[in-house]
Amino acid sequence: MVVVLASQTAGTPLQLPVRHADGVRAGRGRRLISHSTSAGTAKGTIIAGGLAALLDDIAALAKLAAASIDDVGAAAGRASTKALGVVIDDAAVTPRYVGGITPARELPIIWKITKGSLRNKLVFILPAVMLLSVFAPWALTPLLMIGGTYLCFEGAEKIWEFVTGKHHAEAPPAVERGPDQEKTLVGGAVRTDFILSAEIMVIALNEVSAESIWLRLGALIVVALLITALVYGVVALIVKLDDIGLALAGRENGASRRFGALLVGAMPKVMTVLSVVGTIAMVWVGGHILLNGIADLGWAWPHDVVHHMEQAVAGFMPFWPGFFAWLTNTFFSAILGFIVGSIVTGIIHLIPKRPR
Helix, strand or coil: CEEEEECCCCCCEEEEECCCCCHHHHHHHHHHHHHHHHHHHHHHHHHHHHHHHHHHHHHHHHHHHHHHHHHHHHHHHHHHHHCHHHHHHHHHHHHHHHCCCCHHHHHHHHHHHHHHHHHHHHHHHHHHHHHHHHHCHHHHHHHHHHHHHHHHHHHHHHHHHHHHCCCCCCCCCHHHHCHHHHHHHHHHHHHHHHHHHHHHHHHHHHHCCCCCHHHHHHHHHHHHHHHHHHHHHHHHHHHHHHHHHHHHHCCCCHHHHHHHHHHHHHHHHHHHHHHHHHHHHHHHHHHHHHHHHHHHCCCCHHHHHHHHHHHHHHHHCCCCHHHHHHHHHHHHHHHHHHHHHHHHHHHHHHCCCCCC
């Protein structure tokens, strides 16, 4: 108990402890309260400091995650650019599989092929190339060169078919093959996609082979999703453009009718341009892969010659030196790709075909 007396001189209250039977316990209680308050303050300070450290760690992790996403995006962008030739060819080839299909079944079939393409990339090819990059990275360059040689062969064969006028016999439209052929058609498209997807993923892996395993995995997943969406989104648009054109051509509005007729008339030309660009891109990308691959395997002089030509052209051009250096590399890569592809084409056509 405390008695408070007013001090007349100082004007401040004086607190005098009054002793009673519980005095000792009261004094100890005050000491315990004081100690408990100090401990609580210290504990609160520790909690606040820990919370601040946790928030700082979360901010650092967020920055790291953002940087990792940027790295994955940049790596995926590099990888996707290198696979451009295969992507264009894939977009040019796939619409042929829905030739003769009724309009109502075109998009469902493209969706089935899209799902098969994703399954190819994510379920079969991605684990295989990731295991390859971890346990047998030395095999990446030879495999890449095999894929590059196949690209050169595909491109050169199409060029020679155009020059000589000899083409593969095309399959009849799906309508003529009967209603049970849809499953066979989708299966054939998915098998063709497997080859192209394997080339895309190996090319992409080669571009990010120096990165960490998680960055490689993330980049390849992004590449698989991005390229599949791009290819089959474009394919769906190409396939339905003529239907859109026909719908517009049937309207009463003169501008709509003219635009619809323009779309319908332009589609064969668009397919031709896609096919030509895809063929050139295959020869160029395949030749570029071979040019870099033989340098990695120790035969560097072709790559060095092309590199010196790039530098010479870039130094000579007063504007856009980087573009013309790239164009020089592309030109010589395409020449190499066409030569190698022509040799493989000749060998393939010399092999006697077994009678069916």
